[in-house]
Amino acid sequence: MKSGHLLTVLEVALLLLTALFLLQALQGPHPESSDVRGYLVENGSHETGALNLVTAIYLGYRAFDTMGEIVVLLVAVTGVIYFAASRERKDEEDHDS
Amino acid sequence: MVEVLLALMVVNSILALQIRDMLAAVLLLGAFSLLSCLVFFLMNAPDVALTEAAVGTGVGTVVLIWIVYKTERRDEA
Amino acid sequence: MTWILICAIFVVGLWGITHQANMVKKVMGLSIANSAIILLFVYYGSLSGTTAPIEGSGDPMVDPLPQALMLTAIVVAVCVMSLALVIVYRLYQRFGTLDIRGVERGAWKLND
Amino acid sequence: MKKTTILDLVSRKLAPFMLLFGLYLLSYGHMSPGGGFQGGVVIASGVILLFVAQGVGTTASLFPFRTLSLVEAAAFLLLLAAGLAGLAAGAGFLGNPMAGVDVRAVPRVSMILVYNVLIGLKVGAGISFVCMYLFREGR
Amino acid sequence: MLVYAMYFLVISILVSMARVVIGPTVADRMVGLNLVTAQTLALLVVISVSKERLILLDVALVYDIFGFVGILVMTRYFSGRRGEL
């Protein structure tokens, strides 16, 4: 179990180093405004007709992302069913043969 | 206010990963999710809070409960 | 301060992924780390306003874009999580253990 | 397989309201928090409540697996069709076909409403399907 | 007035999370979680009312539903197993 301890030490060191980088990045400046946000807040609900700006972006400007997300969900559902069902499938095959 | 809740979330997450009883781990993860939902709400993101409540506490917990139910409740490692 | 705490949650999640031997715990670690990322986006978005991004009040709204992005990220994360858990279940059926070391010992028996 | 009277009764009375609330969330997604996904999950949670309290068999007779998966696939197809409608109207894929028309009778938001309802149906069917399927041998 | 209620509730959530953290048995943690859910619900309502935004109340209802369903699923599938903790 000597190597296990060594690994743990290495792990902690690497994680701390990564954390340091993350922290260093997070301490940066926070720009006050951006054009995109201004435009979206200004015109978003007018252009898409949705009062909820999140929905306006989610289903209006970035509907394509949403479709990708729905595809992921579809795949996940089908995959979960596939794996969860496989014991039954095996049984069926056994009965058949 | 947010800081306090975040600190609580840190404690929760460490505990959820460390605890031996898997059901308690799922429960703590649910509590983590609820707290993060509250934090999102405090950060003026009701949509994200809604989704997190629905997903983290609802679907996530159900699926995790399923796996604990189907496998072992004690984490031997 | 908030940044540090969010970062701490992220690191705790990563630590769970690397250090825990239990496969379900690893997946929990993924979920926690993902929450941290979502917190990061939403917190950054919330710095630029004081009210929810829904029309109806005069105050400056928070940035809606990160929130919309994070909705997608949450859903994707839960999909990955459920898929991972189903795979864990199948592995448990095969190997009779949730310990990743046991599973790998059993699986990578190189057939030579 | 012992039925708890309390849980049984409460699930009966509460689940329809949860389904209704899910429908509310997805049809009001454009002007309040919520939307297709959240509404769908709330609908699924109604179904979860039902099968946790009543057993999967009873619930599956109400929401058969086959119907759920068909609803899911069909809703996804309809979503693609809605996207293609935007393409046909010249607004691009997933665009708003009502953008150019802008008549008072058909408000501009209707496309988002359609998306929300379709996504909600898809998500609700999918997630309740998965949860019911996972617990199908349960107590 | 509502602001004080908000702060009070946050502190109270903090205190009741202690039961979730230290609870010796799972049932204890559930008691704590239930309490936390109830107080968070109150907090959400107080915030929505203090901001006078009707729409934020939807979150509270969803929160309530999922707290309930989560506890329900947890207890339902583990109640028969004795001797395992």
Add this chain to the structure above:
Amino acid sequence: MDVRTRWAAVRFTITFLSLLGGWLLFTWSLDVGSVLAGIASSLLVSALTYSFFIDETEAGRRAHLPRVHVFLLFVCLLVFNMYVASFRVLWKIVKGDINPRVVHFRTRLKTDIARVALTSSITLTPGTITLDLTEDHLIVHWLDAQTTHSRYAGELIKGMYEKLLKRVWL
């Protein structure tokens, strides 16, 4: 139109109306669009779920439709009792003298919904929690037990509720 169909229609209508009431209460608006959406969703949901919203075997109007005025009275009593009992529990928490016991007793209520209402109100009020309810048999955890005799304990715990509930739902 035989009895079953008529009963199904009645159940459907009741479900639909209560769902619509919930919708109206929730949206608090009488816009045409909102009400139409409410009617549509209520129709959908009630078509799906009327078969178990009210059980087919449960007969009788009084099993489902409460007498509203008695019910309101009951709720008022419940809320009032809650406050009083909470003060009592509060006092016990401060003093720290508790004497918890588990007691069993029976209820005379007939319908499920009334029994569930009884257990809920028992849980809500004084230091009592329902542990289990099977048929008419209640198991209750009592924070400050004054007696362990089944009947007296039952009377003490059930108090006014049972009588009122009997008038609400039978």
Add this chain to the structure above:
Amino acid sequence: MTEGLVVWVMLAPLLGAVTALLGKLLRPLQRPLSILGTASLAVPAVILTLLLGPVMSGESLRYALGGWPEPYGISLVLDGISWFSCAITTVIAAAVALFSLGRRRYEAGYFFFLLIMVAGMYGVALTGDLFTLFVSFEVVAVTVYVLIAWEETDTGLAASYKYLILSTVGILFFLFGIFLVYRDLGVLSISLISRALAEAGGVRNTRFMHLALAFLCGGIGVRTAFIPFHTWLPEAHAYAPHPISAMLSGAMIKVSFFALVRVVLEFGGTYLFELLMWIGAVTALAAVLSALAQSDVKRLLAYHSISQLGYVLAVFGAGSALALTASFSHALNHALFKSLLFLTVGAAVSFTGHRNIHRIPPLGRTMPLFSAAFFAGALSISGIPPFNGFASKGLITTGMEGSAAYPLLWVTSFLTIASFIKLSRIFLPGPRRAGTTPSSGNSNQGSVPGILQTSVVTVLAILCLGTGMFGGSMAHGLYRIIHGTAPDAIPRLFSAKKLLGVLPAVLLGTAAFVGVSTQWGRQIAGRIRRMAPELRTVLLFFFVGLLVFAVVAY
């Protein structure tokens, strides 16, 4: 009008996938519907052919989805790089899908996942937006998790789990990178990021963009599988179903590599070139050493995938316009011959039921066409003229002229030859074997490849040969596709000097093979073989790689 076609590239496989899903639900129509779904791959092929003209003249077609202009909405961008990566995807996906259709074992659900994966890869190739890149990556990844474990073998499931954990950690860091980009630049569209960075004076003049770039590279690196992010690949590729192995090796890591190229180029991360070159060279060498030690045929091929990707990466790191062409050309050639190799070797594995190189009997007489195709692939990967490996390796030699990392690649090339001498054993002519040999209880054993599979393999072999023979004009065309202009000078391919240069490599390769076959060599090989890293170590590798990327910028 031409812009409007771009979206159909993605849409067609998606519709095909839904068709296949409906086939899964409607049992009797399963077969025709999955064929119909597969046929949808013809649409992207046609569209890409139509759009070749504009791409070659240096245009980049932008399609604003939903009609929302760029900084607010999402655009699909079809320029040279994405055209090329779409083309690779289409070719390999069509081959793999046809190959799978030839085997009755795969039902409609399989085609659903396959087609969604193809759609996701088109998304990765086409999107002009960082967050959509994330979503497309996840679409690909989720399907890959399912497909790796499709046959539900122990190893397949474990490999799937390993890949899932690693790639999800990678994608978390990718999201972190997106966060940094959004915070500092306020846009997510890749071209606008590029513009904003140029205004700021390059990545190195900003405070955090190099960190963001490092995280993005780490996230994509897991998908691309170069050292130190490679550790998931051997298992995943080796234990996936055979067509899926071909798909992963042939198309998926290529598409991720093109995404990496796009991100690095648009961010202006030229300072990373040196690092990438060295990483590539080391990857090539280390992976080929491991490959030489393997005895499992598919693992051997998987390690070769890493090694060849190392070539691609190294020459991309060389940085010149010609080097980019060389890199892309090798990516294309590798896609062709590696999917060919995986398909043929996979057929051999499912025919005999063994995976060990020493257990598989020589199959040369039993499957003559397959062994011919295999030798075409093996000669290609070894860089023997006139196959396509020779062509692209010649380009690589030119592209990396004078670089210090080149000797590593040269060593790799003859070690590749050595390991393929080792592998060709299984397709040498031997005694003819009967079609079905039910010896052990393995159900998928003894399946003779059908006509469809044979023709797919033959076509791929012919493509390998053709792209090798006309390597010069291929390189010319590639240069025009990528850069939009005609090249100044593409070096002659079949010069006497280069042809002679193959000879010492072959000799050294044979010598290396002999060396490995000795007792001593076997011992070392066994030791390397047992070094399969655990998941925990794998994750540590990942963090090391991430930190290297982050530190290099300072």
Add this chain to the structure above:
Amino acid sequence: MNVAALVFLVLGAVFNIMGNLGVLIFPDVYTRLQASSTCSTTSVLSFFIGCMLIAGWGPMTGRLLVITIFFFITNPIAAHIIARFARQTGIVPWRQSFRKDPESGEQDG
């Protein structure tokens, strides 16, 4: 109106503190559950009433009413479920003195 709301809020706060205290100091699950279910329900109800008084008559009241009703149904049920869970996992109720009591002899469900 404001005074009434204030009264309710303060009442809620008091109950809340006591509920928390009870949950922290009580000896076993059932007694903790007593404190949690009664005091917290009362306190949350007080908060709701206070909020309703502040919000005044309008759409907010309707929604608050729905939330209150829902909470009123679910919270006792949740408490009951937890108690049942605790009982079925075999947690024996705590007693002040260890007299044998025939009424609570059985713990099995």
